[in-house]
Amino acid sequence: MKVNKNKQLHTPLSHLPLRPSTQQLFATRGFHSQQEVQESFRSGGLSNLAAELGIALSEAGRIWQELQSLDHDAQKENQISLTNRRPVSAQELLAQRPEGASNIITFCRQIDQMLRGGIPLGELTELAGSPGAGKTQWGMQLAVNARLTSWTGGVQGETCYIDTEGSFSPERCYDMAKALIHHVQSGLGRRRQRHPYLPERWDITPEDILKGIYVIRVHDNAALQATFEGSLPQLLRERAQTDFPIKLVVVDSIAFPVRATPMSVKGDDVEFFVARSRQLTVYANQLAHLAAHHDLAAVAINQMTTKLKDDGGELIPALGESWAHAVTTRLILSHHRGTNERTCTLAKSPRLPAASANYQVTSAGIRGVENSNASNSQASGQKRALEDPQMTN
Numbered sequence: 001m002k003v004n005k006n007k008q009l010h011t012p013l014s015h016l017p018l019r020p021s022t023q024q025l026f027a028t029r030g031f032h033s034q035q036e037v038q039e040s041f042r043s044g045g046l047s048n049l050a051a052e053l054g055i056a057l058s059e060a061g062r063i064w065q066e067l068q069s070l071d072h073d074a075q076k077e078n079q080i081s082l083t084n085r086r087p088v089s090a091q092e093l094l095a096q097r098p099e100g101a102s103n104i105i106t107f108c109r110q111i112d113q114m115l116r117g118g119i120p121l122g123e124l125t126e127l128a129g130s131p132g133a134g135k136t137q138w139g140m141q142l143a144v145n146a147r148l149t150s151w152t153g154g155v156q157g158e159t160c161y162i163d164t165e166g167s168f169s170p171e172r173c174y175d176m177a178k179a180l181i182h183h184v185q186s187g188l189g190r191r192r193q194r195h196p197y198l199p200e201r202w203d204i205t206p207e208d209i210l211k212g213i214y215v216i217r218v219h220d221n222a223a224l225q226a227t228f229e230g231s232l233p234q235l236l237r238e239r240a241q242t243d244f245p246i247k248l249v250v251v252d253s254i255a256f257p258v259r260a261t262p263m264s265v266k267g268d269d270v271e272f273f274v275a276r277s278r279q280l281t282v283y284a285n286q287l288a289h290l291a292a293h294h295d296l297a298a299v300a301i302n303q304m305t306t307k308l309k310d311d312g313g314e315l316i317p318a319l320g321e322s323w324a325h326a327v328t329t330r331l332i333l334s335h336h337r338g339t340n341e342r343t344c345t346l347a348k349s350p351r352l353p354a355a356s357a358n359y360q361v362t363s364a365g366i367r368g369v370e371n372s373n374a375s376n377s378q379a380s381g382q383k384r385a386l387e388d389p390q391m392t393n
């Protein structure tokens with residue numbers, strides 16, 4: 001049994017937001033503080049911790065990682081509390097919401113309804129899907145849509161597109177931008193009959209839209225880290241005071257560099273896994289922080305992986321549980337074989353019910369599928385452009 005050496009200096013494990021099964025394990029094996037767990041790890045790595053807890057190495061890795069992510073959250077909370085110690089009521093938080101659109105329209109009516117307006121600003125959204133589901137098409141379409149003006153229900157912003165796979169296509173973006181302008185322009189005449197204050201035309205070219213999409217190509221994890229810590233925050237600051245601040249950051253994909261680049265850790269696979277999960281938690285926190293601080297939508301594109309089960313395999317988003325916990329909203333894209341129809345499923349949201357809606361990839365970009373039986377949006381409430389059937393399809 002482990003002896004409690006320095007209890008008074010450290011928060012008891014029972015006071016930490018750990019999973020009940022982890023709490024119980026620590027209690028039965030005589031671990032009372034984080035310090036004791038760290039000492040066990042330092043003296044012989046995960047295998048020592050696993051032996052002292054009487055569990056498998058992989059389980060010890062998971063528990064170690066659970067503790068590490070708490071450390072990171074605590075650091076972040078400390079940073080925040082240095083600048084803002086006053087509790088804020090929920091009513092104040094609601095009143096502090098910035099004016100104007102708070103979502104990036106997806107251009108698919110049913111998906112916008114499902115998400116109550118589109119991809120939310122101020123938080124991290126994950127788009128996960130199997131190869132060919134249209135993830136990159138989504139990333140580019142959102143980048144184009146982010147430029148929509150406030151009078152079309154848009155957020156009137158620019159995009160930073162972090163391309164880790166080399167799949168960003170300026171030609172495809174150009175086509176989408178052209179189609180978007182055409183779509184807005186062609187509906188304007190009719191809209192002006194009801195809303196005469198609207199301008200006669202949207203004075204913009206596809207080139208203007210492309211100029212507002214900043215692409216950062218990164219080839220490995222080190223470059224991604226440097227981007228999150230340097231060039232991305234710098235770009236956000238530079239654009240913040242302009243008429244078109246960055247309103248969307250797309251990482252396409254977050255999985256590729258993290259899964260492909262070996263982490264600089266010594267030891268076995270479990271330590272590698274722990275280092276990777278920790279790195280992902282840091283990325284998720286950085287993206288969430290930038291999203292909240294700059295009131296932008298952070299979109300991380302993720303791949304799918306097969307989880308082996310007794311009765312076969314199940315396709316789930318890659319990168320594991322701690323990443324899944326860190327994202328605010330999770331959307332899963334799937335492709336119906338033999339058709340162009342695809343489904344977007346809202347798999348995780350802190351405020352919306354689970355739902356799904358269909359979409360297709362067309363030459364003009366991502367578009368909705370009207371009257372689709374497969375659509376199952378339970379969400380009600382529409383916003384701005386959604387009230388106008390001209391804007392989404």
Ligand SMILES: Nc1ncnc2c1ncn2[C@@H]1O[C@H](COP(=O)(O)OP(=O)(O)OP(=O)(O)O)[C@@H](O)[C@H]1O
Pocket residue numbers: 129130131132133134135136137138167172361362363364
């Ligand atoms: N100009 C276009 N017109 C119509 N469909 C297109 C066009 N360009 C791409 N697509 C369709 O988009 C799909 C590929 O989308 P995308 O590259 O976004 O997939 P992905 O989910 O990112 O895949 P991966 O994980 O392999 O990168 C294909 O089905 C392709 O046919």
